[in-house]
Amino acid sequence: MTVETESLTEYILVEYRWVVVITVLLPLSLLWKIWSTFRNYVVFKLSSAPKMHEKKVSYVQKQIRTWLKGDRSTRLCTARPSWQNMSFRQSTYKKTFTKIKINLVDILEIDDKNMTVRCEPLVTMGQLSRTLEPLGLALAVVPELDQLTVGGLVMGTGVETSSHVHGLFQNICLQYELVLADGSLITCSKDENSDLFYAVPWSYGTFGFLTSVVIKVIPAKKYVRLQYHPHTKLSELADHFRQESLKENPHQFVEAVMFSKEAGVLMTGDMVDEVGNDGQLNPIGKWYAEWFFTQVESHLLRNSSVIEYIPLRDYYHRHTKSLFWELQDIIPFGNNILFRYLFGWLMPPEVSLLKLTQPDAVGKLYDRSHVIQDMLVPIEHLEKAVNVFHKAIEVYPMWLCPFKVFNNPGQLKIKTTEDSQMFVDIGVYGVPKAKGFETVSSTRHIEKFVVEHNGFQMLYADTYTSKEEFRQMFDHTLYDKVRDSLQYCSEAFPEIYGKVNRAVRK
Ligand SMILES: Cc1cc2nc3c(=O)[nH]c(=O)nc-3n(C[C@H](O)[C@H](O)[C@H](O)COP(=O)(O)OP(=O)(O)OC[C@H]3O[C@@H](n4cnc5c(N)ncnc54)[C@H](O)[C@@H]3O)c2cc1C
Numbered sequence: 001m002t003v004e005t006e007s008l009t010e011y012i013l014v015e016y017r018w019v020v021v022i023t024v025l026l027p028l029s030l031l032w033k034i035w036s037t038f039r040n041y042v043v044f045k046l047s048s049a050p051k052m053h054e055k056k057v058s059y060v061q062k063q064i065r066t067w068l069k070g071d072r073s074t075r076l077c078t079a080r081p082s083w084q085n086m087s088f089r090q091s092t093y094k095k096t097f098t099k100i101k102i103n104l105v106d107i108l109e110i111d112d113k114n115m116t117v118r119c120e121p122l123v124t125m126g127q128l129s130r131t132l133e134p135l136g137l138a139l140a141v142v143p144e145l146d147q148l149t150v151g152g153l154v155m156g157t158g159v160e161t162s163s164h165v166h167g168l169f170q171n172i173c174l175q176y177e178l179v180l181a182d183g184s185l186i187t188c189s190k191d192e193n194s195d196l197f198y199a200v201p202w203s204y205g206t207f208g209f210l211t212s213v214v215i216k217v218i219p220a221k222k223y224v225r226l227q228y229h230p231h232t233k234l235s236e237l238a239d240h241f242r243q244e245s246l247k248e249n250p251h252q253f254v255e256a257v258m259f260s261k262e263a264g265v266l267m268t269g270d271m272v273d274e275v276g277n278d279g280q281l282n283p284i285g286k287w288y289a290e291w292f293f294t295q296v297e298s299h300l301l302r303n304s305s306v307i308e309y310i311p312l313r314d315y316y317h318r319h320t321k322s323l324f325w326e327l328q329d330i331i332p333f334g335n336n337i338l339f340r341y342l343f344g345w346l347m348p349p350e351v352s353l354l355k356l357t358q359p360d361a362v363g364k365l366y367d368r369s370h371v372i373q374d375m376l377v378p379i380e381h382l383e384k385a386v387n388v389f390h391k392a393i394e395v396y397p398m399w400l401c402p403f404k405v406f407n408n409p410g411q412l413k414i415k416t417t418e419d420s421q422m423f424v425d426i427g428v429y430g431v432p433k434a435k436g437f438e439t440v441s442s443t444r445h446i447e448k449f450v451v452e453h454n455g456f457q458m459l460y461a462d463t464y465t466s467k468e469e470f471r472q473m474f475d476h477t478l479y480d481k482v483r484d485s486l487q488y489c490s491e492a493f494p495e496i497y498g499k500v501n502r503a504v505r506k
């Protein structure tokens with residue numbers, strides 16, 4: 001890692017973290033993968049998951065009723081330990097709240113007539129894409145990292161390169177089943193309990209416990225025909241990016257990765273059934289394959305607008321193997337050809353195991369000199385935002401992903417009367433190089449820019465906003481109304497801010 005460490009111990013822990021990762025975490029990750037594949041296989045063959053669902057939901061209700069009967073002096077959260085979730089921090093409220101066990105890990109039903117899949121909240125993106133692929137189906141929006149869960153993506157949000165067509169993860173969800181703080185089981189959709197339905201996304205589990213979700217699926221094809229368009233001027237890349245995101249019949253997938261303030265690669269893709277003769281097959285998911293983002297960079301260096309055919313599942317999880325570009329700081333030689341051929345099949349280490357074994361010194365170093373943020377701004381401000389980010393942080397690669405926000409009720413209120421507005425997710429993950437970077441003040445600076453430009457911040461990342469600024473960023477009108485209407489809700493759950501602000505995250 002190219003940052004200054006403060007002591008020799010810190011230096012050793014940071015520079016040689018890979019020793020523990022390779023000798024301990026990679027073999028443990030493998031054992032974990034074998035166990036979960038075996039468990040899923042057995043459950044599927046015994047077909048026990050759908051039959052067990054009601055029983056498991058009753059157990060959730062039973063735990064809440066026990067809390068109701070008690071003195072209710074503590075609030076509620078899920079029992080999923082923080083080291084298992086996909087964010088950098090540990091939530092401190094997990095230590096004091098009453099923890100409700102939600103052991104709901106299965107896909108319940110695939111309905112290929114209505115084109116839906118019903119699943120439990122701990123089902124992961126990797127598990128879903130693996131199950132749907134042989135049936136010729138896919139979720140309309142597949143957030144890239146394998147370990148992201150349906151529950152976390154509903155209660156938070158999910159974005160992916162098809163979001164300029166389908167919107168965020170919640171926009172492909174048709175129905176939620178929840179256990180509320182009074183112990184009752186409720187389902188909601190746009191036609192049934194619609195206020196609750198629109199308030200659930202971005203609510204971070206502050207209305208109740210999600211027990212199942214019905215999600216829209218689409219027909220899938222075997223490959224993604226991906227075209228790389230390198231650009232060396234930000235203004236040209238931004239114009240092209242907007243044009244591809246906003247045009248009437250857009251490509252199914254649009255994404256860009258910037259490698260400096262001016263230069264980046266725009267990628268446009270569509271599903272196809274066969275490898276055409278205008279490009280080559282590139283199975284990026286194979287164990288020996290080079291990390292995706294470095295392959296993308298090579299197209300910029302060669303300034304070549306090539307076409308490639310990528311197997312669909314490999315495409316969906318293209319950023320998993322290198323955790324976007326975060327793994328280069330943990331295993332610096334992870335992309336080396338020899339390492340890939342020998343150990344690539346073990347990659348990536350499980351994020352949960354990495355989190356569990358993270359030494360304090362590494363945490364402190366990341367606090368000081370590492371940024372992990374996704375800022376969501378209306379697409380017309382793209383260049384301005386890149387310039388602001390460059391001045392305040394200067395982290396490359398920078399991820400750009402367009403997505404549509406529909407004019408629906410809820411926390412994500414857009415300032416337009418149109419049906420929808422196009423946004424761009426600007427993702428910065430890495431070591432900042434900007435002069436004068438300081439975590440709190442620099443993050444506050446970009447947060448201010450985002451609020452002033454009617455944007456939003458992804459909340460898996462650290463937010464340094466005050467409660468007032470937070471309420472300005474996210475519209476709480478419907479949220480407050482629904483909370484007031486649900487018995488015991490305010491007693492059982494804090495407000496969203498109470499679960500995501502920096503003070504409750506260690
Ligand atoms: C509900 C369901 C119905 C399916 N129906 C068909 C079908 O009719 N014809 C067909 O060819 N393929 C069907 N499949 C898909 C496919 O056959 C399986 O995904 C495949 O058998 C998985 O094999 P695997 O060893 O790779 O399993 P894994 O990759 O280990 O598991 C596949 C996934 O199935 C899920 N699963 C496991 N057990 C159950 C269960 N009891 N109920 C629901 N989900 C479960 C797990 O969550 C897991 O992620 C279905 C899949 C599911 C989930």
Ligand SMILES: NC(=O)C1=CN([C@@H]2O[C@H](COP(=O)(O)OP(=O)(O)OC[C@H]3O[C@@H](n4cnc5c(N)ncnc54)[C@H](OP(=O)(O)O)[C@@H]3O)[C@@H](O)[C@H]2O)C=CC1
Nearest residue numbers: 077078085086143149151152155156157158159205209210
């Ligand atoms: N491409 C993308 O879109 C990416 C998205 N992310 C973000 O990562 C997060 C998802 O990570 P993941 O590890 O899956 O989820 P988490 O375990 O982090 O859960 C996120 C929130 O959802 C709540 N929650 C989860 N399940 C339930 C449930 N069944 N009932 C009630 N509340 C629930 C959690 O409550 P509690 O605190 O009580 O456990 C928590 O507040 C999202 O916030 C997402 O925005 C991260 C990387 C990429």
Ligand SMILES: CC(C)=CCC[C@@H](C)[C@H]1CC[C@@]2(C)C3=C(CC[C@]12C)[C@@]1(C)CC[C@H](O)C(C)(C)[C@@H]1CC3
Nearest residue numbers: 086087088323324326351354355358372374427429
């Ligand atoms: C909206 C999108 C696409 C977001 C992508 C977010 C990823 C870059 C984030 C999600 C989880 C994440 C915060 C994580 C880390 C890096 C950035 C990640 C992968 C790492 C691996 C950095 C190193 C840390 O020691 C530790 C292992 C705790 C974390 C774990 C979570």
